Amino acid sequence: MTRTTPERPVDVESLFPELARYRRPATRLHPRPGVPDVRDSSVGGPMLWPSDEPWPVCTHPHKRSWGERVEDVRLRRRIEAEAWRRRASEPSVRPGPTETEREVLASLKRGRHAPWLANTDPIPLLAVAQLYRKDVPDLFGGPADCDVLQVFWCPFDAHGTGYQLALHLRWRRSTDVREVLADQPGPVVVGAPGNVPDPCVLHPEQVVEHQYIDLLPDRLRRRIEKWEGPEDEREADDVGYRSDLSIAPGWKVGGFASWHVTDPVPMDCDCGQPMEPLLAIASYECDSFSDSWVPLEDRATLGGAIGPTSVLVGRDGILYMFVCPRDPGHPHRLSVQ
Ligand SMILES: [Zn+2]
Ligand SMILES: [Zn+2]
Structure with missing residues (x-):
């Protein structure tokens, strides 16, 4: 089934023609x-991974013996x-x-479920997303002859300082894959079920989409802001630039x-080039603020x-x-909003 975003409640470029310079396409993944x-193309699905290539692992030093069993996370979701x-x-x-079922749920506890793992032992990464260029028009970057982007992450938020997920990207040519790895590995224990x-x-x-308001x-x-009217006089269902006219919620590419959590932060590459958002990984597809989408x-x-x-x-946010x-x-660089 296709998914169709409703037409925006107003044509914002007819109200503010200058906004045409700050528009950009995005592909909502739905x-x-x-x-x-x-x-x-999938989220959390099997990867087109060659049987003779090692699966990506995390060797970054952090605890990996303690957390929730992946099988428990899945069992809880099935019961619920x-x-x-x-x-x-x-x-x-x-x-x-x-x-x-309640008894089973109560038995699913966090704990030291992989006591054999030392803090730098390699653990298999989790498959997060696989995106084919043919399916996702706004997928950019990567070598020109590669047609699929594979995104993995370590299931522990323990990289760098504070809350930090570590993503691993792999671009590949799908025609290079002769035999697909049948039994795809995954971690036994994860730091948080939401991973x-x-x-x-x-x-x-x-x-x-149109640029985030504070970057205009x-x-x-x-x-x-004058057109939107004073914030304290606005009703919940009034049309707003932030909520309805600029940036789509949910998983997307491009x-x-x-920047509603931290305010805009410059995302520049070490080579001096401003970086661009490739993938948004969202906790929710929408909230009451963004339900017009x-x-x-x-x-x-x-x-x-x-x-x-x-x-x-993050806290029910977007990575x-x-x-x-x-x-x-x-x-690449990450920001949680
Ligand atoms: Zn890790
Ligand atoms: Zn660069």
């Missing part, structure tokens, strides 16, 4: 639970999803898990980053569209991965 194949399904099909049923993506198929859709020229920003096909089942990947980054447009070999 991940939804499914059973992706190695030849599909089953409880929701029962509720939906039989409203008279007492909501929530059964007594037996485990549920397998999702994608429904990519190209939309137009001052005069233009002030005119937009477009602009929203919910696709037409999901309006009746809004609940199903929220957090379909089960990934949670932006920035790359250098000059050289795809330069290290």
Whole structure:
């Protein structure tokens, strides 16, 4: 099924023609639970990975013996999803898990589940996303002859100072892969359940975005704010530049980053080139602030569209991965908003 973002409530470029200079396409990925194949673009799906190539691992020094078992994370999600399904099909049923399910849930605890792992032992990375150029029009960067980007992360937020995920990118030529690795490895223990993506198929859709308001020229920003009216007089469903007209919520490729948590921070590569957001990994597909972006096909089942990947980054935020447009070999940078 395709996904269709509703037309924006107003044509912002007819109100502010200068904004045409600050527009950029983005591809919304619209991940939804499914059973992706190695030849599909996906979140949390199997990778088109050659059987004779080592799977990427993390050897960065940090604790990896303590956390939650991946199998427990998945079991909890299955039980919770089953409880929701029962509720939906039989409203008279007492909501929530059964007594037996509750006992199982209570037994799923964080702990030292991999005591054999020392702090630099290699652990397999988790498959986060696989994006084919043919599916994702705004996928940029990478060597010109490579047609698929594979994104992995270490399941522990323990890289650098404070909360830091470590992403690993791999561009490849799909035609080079003769035999696909059948049994794809993964970690036994993860630092946080929100680092485990549920397998999702994608429904990519190209939309137009406009630059984050604080990065527009001052005069233009002030005119937009005047048009929006004083913040304390605005109603929840009033059309806003930030909420409805500039940046799409949810997982996406390209477009602009929203800086609503930290305010804009320059993202420059060590080579001096300003970096651009390649991938947004979002905890939620929308919230009450951004619900004008919910696709037409999901309006009746809004609940199903929220957090379909089960990934949670930061405090229910969005992880932006920035790359250098000059050289795809330069290290990427991350920002959580
Ligand atoms: Zn790690
Ligand atoms: Zn660079």
